Every structure is written in structure tokens, then in C-alpha cells.
Amino acid sequence: MKNRWGILMMAIMVGAIIIKSLYTAGTAAMADAAYSAEAASSRMQLRQLLAASEGLIQGSRQATVKWQGEWHTMLSLEAAGERLADRLGLADRYTEKVHGNQVFYAEGASGVAEDVIHGKLALTLQEEGSYYVILRLENGTDESLQRLPEAGESWGELLLREGVRAKWNAALQGEAAGVVSAPDWPDFWQNDSAGAGEANPVPTLAAFAKLESRMKEQLKLRAAESFADERTVSRTYTAEDLPIKARSAGQEISLQLALHWNTESERYDVSIGAPLLTVEY
Structure with a gap:
């Protein structure tokens, strides 16, 4: 009888572990889907803006895409900045003092020649365990402008998956037509x-x-x-x-x-x- 109870308890414990694992995996999958959906919305919205701007702006259009928000981590400023810069593939890294605060910057470019998109990351410590993150993307040419919606989606999703509570915004500017x-x-x-x-x-x-x-x-x-x-x-x-x-x-x-x-x-x-x-x- 005692053996039966032991076997039963082991079965219950194993079942609980399996259920917890499935729940954790399911929660992670739901989070990933939410990040992908939010990033995809940014791509669709920028595509709509590009189409609508064709009759409003003549000549070259300058676009700026931003993902910005808080990030909670106990990493140091440099360690936190290096981590995000690694994820985003931004190689040029440095720190500067701005208004009395140390700010971590990372810059880089995606693409070559006429298809370059410039990226710049700024990370500022707000208080212990809390940073404010700004990722700014800009097109270098009219050709790279067409690739910016997908680039913004991809880089934004990387930030979201790292736990940055980033929100998207974008701007198109040029000479009025x-x-x-x-x-x-x-x-x-x-x-x-x-x-x-x-x-x-x-x-x-x-x-x-x-x-x-x-x-x-x-x-x-x-x-x-x-x-x-x-x-x-x-x-x-x-x-x-x-x-x-x-x-x-x-x-x-x-x-x-x-x-x-x-x-x-x-x-x-x-x-x-x-x-x-x-x-x-």
C-alpha cells in the first residue's frame, strides 16, 4: 500500500512539472507572438505613411523610425549597452556625459552603397535597475527608404524580446509638393x-x-x-x-x-x- 502511495505521489509530481513546463512554454510563445505582432504593426503603419506621403512630399523623403521605452535590468550601464548593441549589430560604441548623466551610445549601418540604413542606440540610466532606451533608424537614400519598414520591424522586435518596453513612432519629412x-x-x-x-x-x-x-x-x-x-x-x-x-x-x-x-x-x-x-x- 505504501509503495502504491509513493508511486501515486511521484506521478502527481511529474505531472505537475510537465504542466508547469507546458504553461511556461505557452506563456513564452504567447509573448513572442505579441512581440511579433507589435513589430509587424509598425511595418504596416510605415508602409501606409509612405504611400500617403507620395502626394505630399516632392523629391527625397527623410524618414526617422524610433523605438523607445524603459528597460528594467540590474546590469551596469556598459554591460546593458553592450548587450543591446550586440543584439542589434551596432559596432561603434562609446559613452558621453549628457546633462550630467552618462549615456551609452552605439551606432552602425545596415546595407551597402545606395541601400544604407543608419542606426543609433542611446541608453540612459534613470535609477538603479531602470534604463531609458532609444533606438533611432534613418534612411540614407530613397532606395533604403523602401527597406526601412522591414528593418524597423526587425530591430524593434529584437528590443521587445530583450524585455525593453519600447513603443514605436516614425516621421517622414521633405519639401511640400x-x-x-x-x-x-x-x-x-x-x-x-x-x-x-x-x-x-x-x-x-x-x-x-x-x-x-x-x-x-x-x-x-x-x-x-x-x-x-x-x-x-x-x-x-x-x-x-x-x-x-x-x-x-x-x-x-x-x-x-x-x-x-x-x-x-x-x-x-x-x-x-x-x-x-x-x-x-
Whole structure:
């Protein structure tokens, strides 16, 4: 009888170990699937932006993809930075003091000649066991721009699998296509609400309206928040067909469009951000 109970207990223990192993494997598989899905969403959203930007930007398009967020690890700054740099294949590594804090950087390029994508990693210690990670990717040419969605997906998934709580954002920038140049409009407009010599942003708003109309032909957008002055217009939108969103002013924002008159180059520059612009415009 005692032997039977012993055998039964061993069977129960073995079963528990098997169940725990299956649960652990299942949890890991679910996490991997979630990472892959999140990274794949970034690729799809950037592809949508590239298609929508074709009628808004003329000439070369400069793209910036970022994955950024917190990473909890007890590794030292250099060890943590080396680990992520190894995963991402970034060979040029160094540290610099920024605003009194040591920052680990790693840089590198993917591709050759006309197909280069530049990558830069920045790792900053927030407090013991907590780092803030920023991975920035940029296209070198129009050719490498077409490869950027897949590169961003791949490198972003690597960060997610390392446990970095990274969120994706992207920006496309270039010269605005098909808008009247600012010199063709008067610098100052007068109306009932503007005093003598007070700048009125009507010309820039008119140019922005043209670009917004073209964008709405590609995406289902609903305006959320806006800003305008005599040289810059910026507006955020909700969009059902763009999966990655950011919470702002109580709304789920998917896209930001901005137009700015560049006084140095004397042209309008357009910036498209998803879900929000995190680059200078």
C-alpha cells in the first residue's frame, strides 16, 4: 500500500512539472507572438505613411523610425549597452556625459552603397535597475527608404524580446509638393480680428488645407487638436486604419501632420508623424 502511495505521489509530481513546463512554454510563445505582432504593426503603419506621403512630399523623403521605452535590468550601464548593441549589430560604441548623466551610445549601418540604413542606440540610466532606451533608424537614400519598414520591424522586435518596453513612432519629412510658395502671398493680412501689423496665418493654413485634403484621400482621418501661426500649422488626427496610437488630450491619436515655412531654404517643409511627431519640424 505504501509503495502504491509513493508511486501515486511521484506521478502527481511529474505531472505537475510537465504542466508547469507546458504553461511556461505557452506563456513564452504567447509573448513572442505579441512581440511579433507589435513589430509587424509598425511595418504596416510605415508602409501606409509612405504611400500617403507620395502626394505630399516632392523629391527625397527623410524618414526617422524610433523605438523607445524603459528597460528594467540590474546590469551596469556598459554591460546593458553592450548587450543591446550586440543584439542589434551596432559596432561603434562609446559613452558621453549628457546633462550630467552618462549615456551609452552605439551606432552602425545596415546595407551597402545606395541601400544604407543608419542606426543609433542611446541608453540612459534613470535609477538603479531602470534604463531609458532609444533606438533611432534613418534612411540614407530613397532606395533604403523602401527597406526601412522591414528593418524597423526587425530591430524593434529584437528590443521587445530583450524585455525593453519600447513603443514605436516614425516621421517622414521633405519639401511640400504642389503648394504656393510664401513669397507669392503678403506677409501680413488684415481682417476684423487682427490689429494693424499683426500677422495672420491664413496663407499657411491655405497651403496646409491642400495637403490635408490629399492625405484624407489616402487615410480616414478625423481632426483632433490643431496649432497655427504665420509660418507653421500642425494638426493631430484619429484614424481607424492606423493601428499604433498614442493617448493625447483624451483621444487615441494615430497621425500628426505639420507644415512649416523654412526661412533658410525659402520653401514649405512638411512633416508626417505616427502616431505623433517626436522630431523637430
